[in-house]
Amino acid sequence: MIVLKKRGWWVAFILLLVTLLTFLLDKDGTPDFINTYGRTVSKAFDQRLMIWQGAIEGIKQAPLFGAGTGDTQVLLNEGYAKIGYEEGISNNYNAHNQYLQFMARNGLVELLCFLAILSYSFWKSSKQSNYTFLMFNMLVALVMLTESFLSVQKGIAFFYFFLMVFNYLPEKKQDHKQI
Numbered sequence: 001m002i003v004l005k006k007r008g009w010w011v012a013f014i015l016l017l018v019t020l021l022t023f024l025l026d027k028d029g030t031p032d033f034i035n036t037y038g039r040t041v042s043k044a045f046d047q048r049l050m051i052w053q054g055a056i057e058g059i060k061q062a063p064l065f066g067a068g069t070g071d072t073q074v075l076l077n078e079g080y081a082k083i084g085y086e087e088g089i090s091n092n093y094n095a096h097n098q099y100l101q102f103m104a105r106n107g108l109v110e111l112l113c114f115l116a117i118l119s120y121s122f123w124k125s126s127k128q129s130n131y132t133f134l135m136f137n138m139l140v141a142l143v144m145l146t147e148s149f150l151s152v153q154k155g156i157a158f159f160y161f162f163l164m165v166f167n168y169l170p171e172k173k174q175d176h177k178q179i
Helices: 002-025 032-036 038-059 069-083 087-091 100-128 131-143 153-168
Strands: none
Touching: 002 131, 032 100, 038 069, 069 087, 069 100, 087 100, 087 131, 100 153, 131 153
């Protein structure tokens, strides 16, 4: 029964991911309701791609240790300048991707440390069969693809509060009696 539950969650996650990717990458077959708002959606997505491209260009300058905590924006602005993205410079856009933000700030070192924390959380939630914790981890990992929410105080408080709550909850004792 537990195997079926785990498989069900993974199937649901994979279906959601495939649907999301199909939705985002299929420019020719977008649904009609998207076409109504197409210019806005397209512009926002194109802007995000420019931001990510600029962040990657900046990261190439210091991939191992990044720019340092205080100079992250300088590094990102240099990347935006390299690709000619003036709006990113004038508005001081962050990387809009937490993983890229980690790389820009403290390089591969910070990214690997955070991925270790996230991997441990995934492992622990799977081991405990705590599906709420597992869904929290999946949600956070996906949101970090489009937002740098650990770069602001409320994002840090939200993430680490729930991470600690889930990590320190006592494990459930499973009753293996068959009915």
